[in-house]
Amino acid sequence: MALHRVNTDDYRQQLAEKAQRLQEAYRPYTDLEPEIFPSPPSHYRLRAEFKVWHEQGRAHYAMYREGEHKKPFVIDEFTVGSELINQLMPKVLEAVNASEVLKKRLFSAEFLTTLSGDALITLIYHKKLDEQWRAEAQALQEKLGFPILGRSRKQKVVLERDYVTEQLDIHGRTYQYKQVEGSFTQPNGEICRAMIGWAMDACADDEGDLLELYCGNGNFTIPLAGQFRKVLATEISKVSVASAQDNIRANGVKNLDIVRLSSEEFTQAIDKVRPFRRLGDIDLDSYDFSTVLVDPPRAGLDPDTCAMVARFSRILYISCNPHTQLENLAELTKTHRIERFALFDQFPYTDHTESGLLLVRK
Numbered sequence: 001m002a003l004h005r006v007n008t009d010d011y012r013q014q015l016a017e018k019a020q021r022l023q024e025a026y027r028p029y030t031d032l033e034p035e036i037f038p039s040p041p042s043h044y045r046l047r048a049e050f051k052v053w054h055e056q057g058r059a060h061y062a063m064y065r066e067g068e069h070k071k072p073f074v075i076d077e078f079t080v081g082s083e084l085i086n087q088l089m090p091k092v093l094e095a096v097n098a099s100e101v102l103k104k105r106l107f108s109a110e111f112l113t114t115l116s117g118d119a120l121i122t123l124i125y126h127k128k129l130d131e132q133w134r135a136e137a138q139a140l141q142e143k144l145g146f147p148i149l150g151r152s153r154k155q156k157v158v159l160e161r162d163y164v165t166e167q168l169d170i171h172g173r174t175y176q177y178k179q180v181e182g183s184f185t186q187p188n189g190e191i192c193r194a195m196i197g198w199a200m201d202a203c204a205d206d207e208g209d210l211l212e213l214y215c216g217n218g219n220f221t222i223p224l225a226g227q228f229r230k231v232l233a234t235e236i237s238k239v240s241v242a243s244a245q246d247n248i249r250a251n252g253v254k255n256l257d258i259v260r261l262s263s264e265e266f267t268q269a270i271d272k273v274r275p276f277r278r279l280g281d282i283d284l285d286s287y288d289f290s291t292v293l294v295d296p297p298r299a300g301l302d303p304d305t306c307a308m309v310a311r312f313s314r315i316l317y318i319s320c321n322p323h324t325q326l327e328n329l330a331e332l333t334k335t336h337r338i339e340r341f342a343l344f345d346q347f348p349y350t351d352h353t354e355s356g357l358l359l360v361r362k
């Protein structure tokens with residue numbers, strides 16, 4: 001289904017059906033009913049990417065229907081996108097259509113917004129971006145009051161900044177995050193808050209140290225650091241690690257180290273298969289890990305990481321793909337039982353499901 005327009009009256013029903021499907025799928029491993037975290041029924045997506053379609057000299061936003069990748073259809077609203085995306089869409093399009101320089105060979109427009117009201121617009125072209133483009137994009141940026149970023153093959157033109165700043169209120173505290181264009185950020189802001197709050201509750205009476213793999217920009221790590229003695233987090237993306245370092249400073253966190261290591265590399269490091277210079281002076285033996293948090297990409301945990309994670313007393317496993325989480329559960333439930341089970345409706349009106357599990361050693 002194309003998601004530019006949705007029927008919000010169906011929301012509760014589709015969520016109930018999704019919860020039932022999830023419960024059925026996990027029944028081999030747990031009798032628990034999932035705790036359900038609903039999304040706002042509209043305007044929940046903080047980022048959006050549109051194809052730009054040119055017709056009779058005018059540019060339009062367009063999307064593809066699933067399975068129809070040759071023929072996009074033109075849209076003029078995007079009800080699942082944040083209010084701010086919907087406010088910016090016509091303004092950007094009007095300015096593009098009023099300027100040959102901004103319009104010519106523009107093929108994609110991306111919007112990144114935050115719950116706290118920040119935004120960044122990326123315009124992507126099939127042409128080299130020159131001084132004239134820069135001047136016109138600068139004028140548009142000033143008119144909009146939000147930064148514009150230009151991209152084309154091997155070119156990235158940052159006029160003001162290439163990131164947005166998010167502020168999330170969770171359990172009475174406000175956390176600040178730098179979110180860089182092109183790097184991973186949770187698409188549904190309210191669900192992101194719910195997931196972090198749930199993870200904090202799941203670790204509330206934990207003592208010891210936390211290890212986090214796939215930590216992104218420190219989205220979970222920074223609030224969770226307040227609940228542990230020491231935290232070590234790892235992530236593969238250079239850009240996300242750099243944002244995480246900035247986010248540590250911005251939030252005044254003192255007990256957290258972030259290292260750029262893939263989960264496969266971290267598994268080798270902790271098993272002393274080989275040393276990693278990227279660990280610097282971090283002594284892995286100085287940690288008394290009680291909990292591991294994993295939030296892997298759709299592929300789930302590779303077999304070696306899964307086996308390493310199974311050595312922890314408590315495993316907090318956030319997943320955007322129940323199929324791979326279930327594959328990992330076949331292994332993890334040999335040693336652990338599921339104590340908490342949650343459904344976060346990150347992607348309403350689609351079959352995509354985000355789930356959370358707390359596994360505790362039997």
Ligand SMILES: C[S@@+](CC[C@H](N)C(=O)[O-])C[C@H]1O[C@@H](n2cnc3c(N)ncnc32)[C@H](O)[C@@H]1O
Pocket residue numbers: 184185186213214215216217218219220234235236237240261262263264295296297320
């Ligand atoms: C689903 S995102 C979660 C990020 C973070 N937990 C958050 O809430 O924003 C998965 C993250 O895993 C990272 N990643 C992908 N493959 C990885 C690997 N093999 N090892 C470590 N990190 C990886 C991605 O760069 C991405 O930041």
